[in-house]
Amino acid sequence: xxxxxxxxxxxxxxxxxxxxxxxxxxxxxxxxxxxxxxxxxxxxxxxxxxxxxxxxxxxxxxxxxxxxxxxxxxxxxxxxxxxxxxxxxxxxxxxxxxxxxxxxxxxxxxxxxxxxxxxxxxxxxxxxxxxxxxxxxxxxxxxxxxxxxxxxxxxxxxxxxxxxxxxxxxxxxxxxxxxxxxxxxxxxxxxxxxxxxxxxxxxxxxxxxxxxxxxxxxxxxxxxxxxxxxxxxxxxxxxxxxxxxxxxxxxxxxxxxxxxxxxxxxxxxxxxxxxxxxxxxxxxxxxxxxxxxxxxxxxxxxxxxxxxxxxxxxxxxxxxxxxxxxxxxxxxxxxxxxxxxxxxxxxxxxxxxxxxxxxxxxxxxxxxxxxxxxxxxxxxxxxxxxxxxxxxxxxxxxxxxxxxxxxxxxxxxxxxxxxxxxxxxxxxxxxxxxxxxxxxxxxxxxxxxxxxxxxxxxxxxxxxxxxxxxxxxxxxxxxxxxxxxxxxxxxxxxxxxxxxxxxxxxxxxxxxxxxxxxxxxxxxxxxxxxxxxxxxxxxxxxxxxxxxxxxxxxxxxxxxxxxxxxxxxxxxxxxxxxxxxxxxxxxxxxxxxxxxxxxxxxxxxxxxxxxxxxxxxxxxxxxxxxxxxxxxxxxx
Numbered sequence: 001x002x003x004x005x006x007x008x009x010x011x012x013x014x015x016x017x018x019x020x021x022x023x024x025x026x027x028x029x030x031x032x033x034x035x036x037x038x039x040x041x042x043x044x045x046x047x048x049x050x051x052x053x054x055x056x057x058x059x060x061x062x063x064x065x066x067x068x069x070x071x072x073x074x075x076x077x078x079x080x081x082x083x084x085x086x087x088x089x090x091x092x093x094x095x096x097x098x099x100x101x102x103x104x105x106x107x108x109x110x111x112x113x114x115x116x117x118x119x120x121x122x123x124x125x126x127x128x129x130x131x132x133x134x135x136x137x138x139x140x141x142x143x144x145x146x147x148x149x150x151x152x153x154x155x156x157x158x159x160x161x162x163x164x165x166x167x168x169x170x171x172x173x174x175x176x177x178x179x180x181x182x183x184x185x186x187x188x189x190x191x192x193x194x195x196x197x198x199x200x201x202x203x204x205x206x207x208x209x210x211x212x213x214x215x216x217x218x219x220x221x222x223x224x225x226x227x228x229x230x231x232x233x234x235x236x237x238x239x240x241x242x243x244x245x246x247x248x249x250x251x252x253x254x255x256x257x258x259x260x261x262x263x264x265x266x267x268x269x270x271x272x273x274x275x276x277x278x279x280x281x282x283x284x285x286x287x288x289x290x291x292x293x294x295x296x297x298x299x300x301x302x303x304x305x306x307x308x309x310x311x312x313x314x315x316x317x318x319x320x321x322x323x324x325x326x327x328x329x330x331x332x333x334x335x336x337x338x339x340x341x342x343x344x345x346x347x348x349x350x351x352x353x354x355x356x357x358x359x360x361x362x363x364x365x366x367x368x369x370x371x372x373x374x375x376x377x378x379x380x381x382x383x384x385x386x387x388x389x390x391x392x393x394x395x396x397x398x399x400x401x402x403x404x405x406x407x408x409x410x411x412x413x414x415x416x417x418x419x420x421x422x423x424x425x426x427x428x429x430x431x432x433x434x435x436x437x438x439x440x441x442x443x444x445x446x447x448x449x450x451x452x453x454x455x456x457x458x459x460x461x462x463x464x465x466x467x468x469x470x471x472x473x474x475x476x477x478x479x480x481x482x483x484x485x486x487x488x489x490x491x492x493x494x495x496x497x498x499x500x501x502x503x504x505x506x507x508x509x510x511x512x513x514x515x516x517x518x519x520x521x522x523x524x525x526x527x528x529x530x531x532x533x534x535x536x537x538x539x540x541x542x543x544x545x546x547x548x549x550x551x552x553x554x555x556x557x558x559x560x561x562x563x564x565x566x567x568x569x570x571x572x573x574x575x576x577x578x579x580x581x582x583x584x585x586x587x588x589x590x591x592x593x594x595x596x597x598x599x600x601x602x603x604x605x606x607x608x609x610x611x612x613x614x615x616x617x618x619x620x621x622x623x624x625x626x627x628x629x630x631x632x633x634x635x636x
Contacts, residue, residue, distance in 0.1 A: 013047030025569040038588035058169035164298035245466035248473035253287040281413035296424020299438035312365035319373040370399035386417040411541035427573025487542025510556040556627040557602035563626030572607035
């Protein structure tokens, strides 16, 4: 693989990686660009053609929403688009509840469209359930619209960002492909709204694939048309055919459940394939304990919904400083949460006091609903004492939900301590930065497994778009091999930076500290780290591909980031090295609050990729030298 110094810089606002339709990151190459993005600088915003999907609504989705507004909206209305009626109802309820706290509730209207391929008069039409047979239900697209006053758009955007349940860019692309040529907000097709669903939502995984009209983008070349892209992907064995979406989803669930005997097999979804006991630390786990979602945050949102729908009402606990939207979900849905933001042993002491006090107030129900924690946390890479938390959960009868995205199940074994494990498949499981995905795994040995499983099986909606699942399946075939390389590279880079840090005793250091599981709460990480079992072909788990670095001065931090010759943008777990000023992007309007929990405003977060180790070390040395020059510690 080429060294990162061999890659031309990606221009501001362009997709990361470049030439990637449906890229999930965007180039923000300098510290100034990141600050400009947060401040709404026209120079930055006008350059953006891509972005992280929960924060930047893809251009294709925006176009489709504009068409829907023109056809069905009133003057001064905007729209959000979702794959099911349930998600539109959740959006409307969120907007109503949150706006009611500020005064009068925001009105919102729900519309369902059933789109089918162009008919003989070159119009996309809405069909009734009786008409499905003549069109063929497998070629229909269900689109659900929330219309609301435009001034309430920031509120709707909160829901889009926090819950992650909006339509994907591939779904928008397919919907647009079914409209007449030249359709635009100024010349939209004839569509008829239907305000109530007229067919059941797609619950569970379908037995047969939907075989939707193929029109995906591919990473081959943006100039290829949809049919050509699909042909190349299928002909040369990279993607399963579009008709095999159900098989792709089965393969994903098997990989995540740890039952596959060979993870890189493109036939992993074959119904007759032999599988073994789970390697996730709970041998009873099966593919039927895994549920797929359109993104990691949607998995977290659904885990919280699951807890609220199956357990007595109560506050949740957010343990450790989490990725921003996890905390927002726990605060904005239900009765709120206890935030123990340091995630240290002293916080468990505080948690015990909370549990005792709440139990005294009402002994008829558990003192809290559920505890949510990341293992390790983002961006501080702290690992909680999961065995101790498990004992408290058993004693006080609450759920534990662990987000293992950063550690990933090739490195750590957290399921034995959790009732629910969540993960963002968007990250290293995919690696290619061109598709979103998320998962939940239920622990069959958990005390409340039967209740959780029953609720999921009765209420789960498969809203993971088929084409996204096809790409995720292809990307994830070699995830274990990639993780081993990334783990190795990351450890080498962190050892290098740590040796030059003030916390290690280096003189005149510009690096203050390196947050990385090897150095950060290592005793707790080691308890869950997978141990080598040569007789079973199991290698020892690594420390993951993410680390954060802090500096002794603002000047050093900014210089290091600007000089680091790698791609710059949001997201992590990519096959290429990716850096961002995390606190600026995630907490720009609450920097002092974040600092209370040890999250420095000038922290740089780095996700390491598959590049040559020596070249990576050389490139980080270049950035370190630039930081030293910036503070006058050395000469060029």
